[in-house]
Amino acid sequence: MxxxxxxxxxxxxxxxSAKDLDGQVAFYKDMMGWNTFQIPETxxxxxxxxxxxxAGVMAHAEEMVEMPSVWxxxxxxxxxxxxxxxxxxxxxxxxxxxxEVPDGGMIAMIADPAGAMLCLFQGANENGIKLLDxxxxxxxxxxxxxxxxxxxxxxCELFGWTATPMPDMPYNVFSLGDAQVxxxxxxxxxxxxxxxxxxxxxxxxxxxxxxxxxKATEKGAQxxxxxMSTPYGDGAVIxxxxxxxxxxxxxxxxxx
Numbered sequence: 290m291x292x293x294x295x296x297x298x299x300x301x302x303x304x305x306s307a308k309d310l311d312g313q314v315a316f317y318k319d320m321m322g323w324n325t326f327q328i329p330e331t332x333x334x335x336x337x338x339x340x341x342x343x344a345g346v347m348a349h350a351e352e353m354v355e356m357p358s359v360w361x362x363x364x365x366x367x368x369x370x371x372x373x374x375x376x377x378x379x380x381x382x383x384x385x386x387x388x389e390v391p392d393g394g395m396i397a398m399i400a401d402p403a404g405a406m407l408c409l410f411q412g413a414n415e416n417g418i419k420l421l422d423x424x425x426x427x428x429x430x431x432x433x434x435x436x437x438x439x440x441x442x443x444x445c446e447l448f449g450w451t452a453t454p455m456p457d458m459p460y461n462v463f464s465l466g467d468a469q470v471x472x473x474x475x476x477x478x479x480x481x482x483x484x485x486x487x488x489x490x491x492x493x494x495x496x497x498x499x500x501x502x503x504k505a506t507e508k509g510a511q512x513x514x515x516x517m518s519t520p521y522g523d524g525a526v527i528x529x530x531x532x533x534x535x536x537x538x539x540x541x542x543x544x545x
Contacts, residue, residue, distance in 0.1 A: 290421045291341065294414045295365045298448040298465055300430050301410055301417035302363035303490050304345035309531040313358065314346060316508055316530055320501070321425045321492065331391055341419040343426045357532035361398075361408050362430050362488040364448065369395040369411040372447065376401075379443050392416065401443045403436040405486035424495035428538055429521070431472035435486045437461065441473050491524065491536035498523040498539045505529075505537075520544045 394412020459475035515525025
């Protein structure tokens with residue numbers, strides 16, 4: 290599905306903070322079939338499917354060198370500073386105060402009451418992901434939460450999302466108007482205690498998840514979970530060679 294613009298409070302972008310920039314870029318280009326576009330006079334690179342931006346990447350900042358690589362999720366907002374202040378009022382925290390980026394927009398980072406970090410983007414709503422739910426493009430976004438009840442309440446208040454619980458699962462689906470935008474999963478007791486609340490991104494892949502897992506492993510990635518069969522396709526949680534995790538989905542196996 291091609292996307293031309295993003296409504297305020299929709300998820301509009303994702304990017305990778307890479308500990309091994311060259312190695313991780315090469316990994317995703319090979320695994321996802323992405324090409325790249327370097328933003329002139331910046332250290333920022335876009336991952337593309339054809340001429341459609343689907344994600345971004347830049348090297349870890351020096352002060353983050355001891356931290357693992359991570360995929361970050363962005364929500365489009367009208368006023369990043371006001372959204373940060375509202376997040377604090379709702380029990381969240383400001384991780385990064387709003388700062389200006391080269392295109393004139395503003396970026397900030399907040400944490401929800403369970404500790405999951407989320408980025409805000411204030412700027413032209415034409416910027417961002419231009420392809421969804423096709424091979425090589427993101428197909429879903431969700432927060433894995435140590436306190437899903439608090440997280441659900443926070444995001445519904447902050448962004449005007451509505452939450453619909455899934456039957457027989459500790460999972461809520463967030464919607465903005467009639468459109469589903471993200472999910473929230475309660476982290477279970479089977480997850481190691483050191484895994485914090487976090488946002489994660491799922492990508493639609495071309496081919497079977499088993500083949501993807503095998504190829505990713507050959508290229509130095511680790512399979513953290515999977516394969517798993519869901520109503521939305523067959524998936525696996527992958528840690529790339531630089532330590533960032535994502536979910537790979539074969540959406541052709543979706544039952545719904």
